[in-house]
Amino acid sequence: MEPNTSNGGRTFSRRWVLGAGATTLLTTGLTACGSSDSTGDSSTVTAFTYGDDAAKVQVKAVTRFNASAAAKKAKGKIKLEKVPGTDYPAKLRTAMGSPNAPDVFFNWGGGSIKAYQEANQLVDLTDTIKSDPVLKDGFLPSVLAAGALKGKNYGIPMRGMQPVILFYNKTVFAAHKLQPPTTWAELLDINKKLKAADITPFALGGADIWPELMWLEYLVDRIGGPEVFDKIKNGDASGWGDPAVLKAAETVKQLIDDGAFGKGFSSVSYVNGGAPAVFAKGKAAMHLMGSWEYSTQLGKFPDFAKNNLGWFAFPKYEGGAGDIRNVVGNPTNYWSVNARTGNKDAAIAFLRDCASEAYAKELVANGDIPTTSNAEKLLDSSPNPEFAKFQYQMVQQAPAFTLSWDQAVDPDVSTPMLTEINKLFVGKSSPAEFVSALKGLK
Amino acid sequence: MPARRGWSRSSPRPYGGAAPHAVWAVPGVLFFVFFAVAPMVLAVYLSFTTWNGLGDPKPVGLANWDKLLRDDRLTQSLTVTVLLTVTSWAFQTVVSLLLGVWAAGRQRNRAILSAIFFVPFLLSSTAIALLFYALLDPNFGVIHQDTLGSTSGAFLAIVFVGGWQFIPFHTLIYQGGARQIPEVLYQAAAIDGAGRYRQFFSITLPQLRNTATTSSVLMIVGSLTYFETVLILTQGGPGTDTAILPYLMYEAGFKSYDFGYASAIATFLVVIATALSLVLVRLTGFGAMRSTREGM
Numbered sequence: 001m002e003p004n005t006s007n008g009g010r011t012f013s014r015r016w017v018l019g020a021g022a023t024t025l026l027t028t029g030l031t032a033c034g035s036s037d038s039t040g041d042s043s044t045v046t047a048f049t050y051g052d053d054a055a056k057v058q059v060k061a062v063t064r065f066n067a068s069a070a071a072k073k074a075k076g077k078i079k080l081e082k083v084p085g086t087d088y089p090a091k092l093r094t095a096m097g098s099p100n101a102p103d104v105f106f107n108w109g110g111g112s113i114k115a116y117q118e119a120n121q122l123v124d125l126t127d128t129i130k131s132d133p134v135l136k137d138g139f140l141p142s143v144l145a146a147g148a149l150k151g152k153n154y155g156i157p158m159r160g161m162q163p164v165i166l167f168y169n170k171t172v173f174a175a176h177k178l179q180p181p182t183t184w185a186e187l188l189d190i191n192k193k194l195k196a197a198d199i200t201p202f203a204l205g206g207a208d209i210w211p212e213l214m215w216l217e218y219l220v221d222r223i224g225g226p227e228v229f230d231k232i233k234n235g236d237a238s239g240w241g242d243p244a245v246l247k248a249a250e251t252v253k254q255l256i257d258d259g260a261f262g263k264g265f266s267s268v269s270y271v272n273g274g275a276p277a278v279f280a281k282g283k284a285a286m287h288l289m290g291s292w293e294y295s296t297q298l299g300k301f302p303d304f305a306k307n308n309l310g311w312f313a314f315p316k317y318e319g320g321a322g323d324i325r326n327v328v329g330n331p332t333n334y335w336s337v338n339a340r341t342g343n344k345d346a347a348i349a350f351l352r353d354c355a356s357e358a359y360a361k362e363l364v365a366n367g368d369i370p371t372t373s374n375a376e377k378l379l380d381s382s383p384n385p386e387f388a389k390f391q392y393q394m395v396q397q398a399p400a401f402t403l404s405w406d407q408a409v410d411p412d413v414s415t416p417m418l419t420e421i422n423k424l425f426v427g428k429s430s431p432a433e434f435v436s437a438l439k440g441l442k
Numbered sequence: 443m444p445a446r447r448g449w450s451r452s453s454p455r456p457y458g459g460a461a462p463h464a465v466w467a468v469p470g471v472l473f474f475v476f477f478a479v480a481p482m483v484l485a486v487y488l489s490f491t492t493w494n495g496l497g498d499p500k501p502v503g504l505a506n507w508d509k510l511l512r513d514d515r516l517t518q519s520l521t522v523t524v525l526l527t528v529t530s531w532a533f534q535t536v537v538s539l540l541l542g543v544w545a546a547g548r549q550r551n552r553a554i555l556s557a558i559f560f561v562p563f564l565l566s567s568t569a570i571a572l573l574f575y576a577l578l579d580p581n582f583g584v585i586h587q588d589t590l591g592s593t594s595g596a597f598l599a600i601v602f603v604g605g606w607q608f609i610p611f612h613t614l615i616y617q618g619g620a621r622q623i624p625e626v627l628y629q630a631a632a633i634d635g636a637g638r639y640r641q642f643f644s645i646t647l648p649q650l651r652n653t654a655t656t657s658s659v660l661m662i663v664g665s666l667t668y669f670e671t672v673l674i675l676t677q678g679g680p681g682t683d684t685a686i687l688p689y690l691m692y693e694a695g696f697k698s699y700d701f702g703y704a705s706a707i708a709t710f711l712v713v714i715a716t717a718l719s720l721v722l723v724r725l726t727g728f729g730a731m732r733s734t735r736e737g738m
């Protein structure tokens with residue numbers, strides 16, 4: 001008999017507590033060992049997504065899918081887990097190495113999934129896509145290709161396109177009678193005029209390092225063409241020895257010495273809003289950033305985003321081999337399927353939803369540009385149709401779309417690569433030292 | 443008197459009659475084995491393998507150790523770690539010693555101020571680092587300079603932020619130590635005509651010898667495993683100038699997914715920290731615990 005306490009609740013005997021404790025330990029232990037393995041429960045398909053603001057599109061997609069006939073047919077429901085953005089890759093890696101691996105997971109394509117592919121943890125989606133018109137014709141071919149490894153598809157595009165764009169402050173440009181540059185010489189000329197007016201030409205969130213990377217990505221493309229990085233991406237470290245890399249590093253060095261990024265750029269971060277604020281407040285005239293700069297500014301400085309934010313393509317470098325229409329950045333993000341999934345049918349049925357018009361509409365409403373082939377006719381309903389169309393055409397017409405270097409190469413190369421880039425930007429290494437350090441990677 | 447296991451007849455018993463039974467130590471020992479010894483053994487094992495977190499670790503013999511000994515970044519990292527430890531120790535010891543002795547006195551408002559000084563220690567390291575990161579922003583912070591972008595600036599910022607967080611704790615230790623000093627010593631010194639400074643250097647400081655050792659060992663071992671502040675404030679930058687050993691280990695493990703190499707760094711760190719603690723304890727006579735009251 002359990003004695004009753006005055007408040008009506010039960011008190012627990014010591015034996016009961018010990019018993020309960022042991023049971024909990026046992027069951028947790030067992031769960032960790034077995035039943036939560038993705039092969040165990042085939043009716044629930046877990047999906048990991050990057051847990052930022054844009055995840056609301058995936059939340060809606062999951063609700064829609066779980067209520068659909070396709071879900072009933074595949075006898076599966078999706079359970080979405082929004083993994084906090086910081087260190088998403090590290091958390092995914094830990095989960096994928098454990099019995100609690102997700103069935104479907106968000107990634108950046110390229111190098112970000114290479115280790116999983118090599119460990120045979122990914123479902124090869126090549127034939128699925130080929131045999132399914134919805135998937136095959138649903139996406140822009142270049143974007144679908146960017147989610148592939150060695151010609152095999154492992155990813156289905158699931159977010160907006162993220163090309164890197166040169167943004168500018170229209171007010172500052174108008175006040176100093178400047179036009180967006182199309183060549184490097186014009187850009188240098190603008191820099192000179194801006195500095196004379198005591199305005200930093202470019203905002204740069206150097207503390208995060210990846211905004212520094214964007215400069216090298218574009219310069220190497222414009223000077224040497226997309227082939228230079230293609231070679232590196234495919235594992236040939238001698239590609240770093242291409243004269244275009246050295247030239248790009250020297251050009252960066254000149255910009256820094258010239259004060260193009262201001263003095264304190266290494267202490268400025270993009271993530272905490274430092275660089276966008278410098279830009280929106282007119283302290284810096286331009287900002288090289290992914291297309292998400294628009295929604296960032298819309299969130300922090302809506303008036304600036306609506307009235308004074310302009311954009312243009314990264315200029316052409318005189319004598320360079322790269323086309324001005326070439327784009328760098330992230331084509332988009334992808335869903336990949338874990339080879340150990342217990343319900344591949346449900347997973348693939350869910351992925352097909354990403355090619356649907358309903359999904360594309362959600363993306364557009366969120367300010368993103370879908371990578372679906374039907375996207376163009378939806379752009380008018382974007383919060384800023386002008387910017388949406390610019391971005392869509394930029395990607396659609398690009399002869400080459402180079403995936404961000406840090407996502408394209410293996411993590412054990414990208415980490416030291418980013419360190420070397422930072423050393424170049426803070427003046428800890430010369431362009432020649434930069435090149436030789438990169439050639440030494442792997 | 444019946445002989446008991448664990449206690450020899452001749453040794454005095456610290457708690458008078460009954461000595462604690464060995465079983466009492468079981469929960470503590472189990473925890474230590476599960477959460478300290480086992481992971482350490484695992485790290486040593488992993489340091490002889492290559493493992494990217496997926497599949498099974500593959501043995502590679504001494505490859506990681508060979509790489510570690512040839513890694514230029516290890517030498518640099520070790521230098522930064524030692525510099526950081528020494529500077530932090532000097533900064534924190536001086537400030538917390540002075541604050542602690544002051545807080546042991548009987549001034550007005552002393553209790554209130556001491557309580558306020560203790561607040562930073564109650565905040566999480568991450569929150570503190572984020573706070574200072576915002577304060578150090580060159581455009582919108584309090585100092586309009588490229589603090590974190592310069593080598594000395596980043597280094598001093600880490601020392602300062604670490605001090606800001608841990609000085610309250612060490613102040614508390616010194617306060618406790620200072621309160622234990624018998625009042626008669628000061629009274630006698632005053633009769634002999636010693637002033638405040640003479641009293642501080644001839645009585646307070648020598649009497650705080652054991653306190654200083656305790657505090658220093660905690661500071662030095664703590665500095666060796668200092669991590670969150672570096673991760674948030676500088677990410678080892680500018681370049682690699684503040685990449686201390688624990689950060690190097692994190693980078694190898696959770697950015698490059700080279701868990702074998704990360705384990706080698708971790709093991710190396712354990713060896714250094716253990717050796718350093720032993721040396722400190724030996725050099726300072728902490729192990730012998732000689733009384734500061736000799737001759738009294």
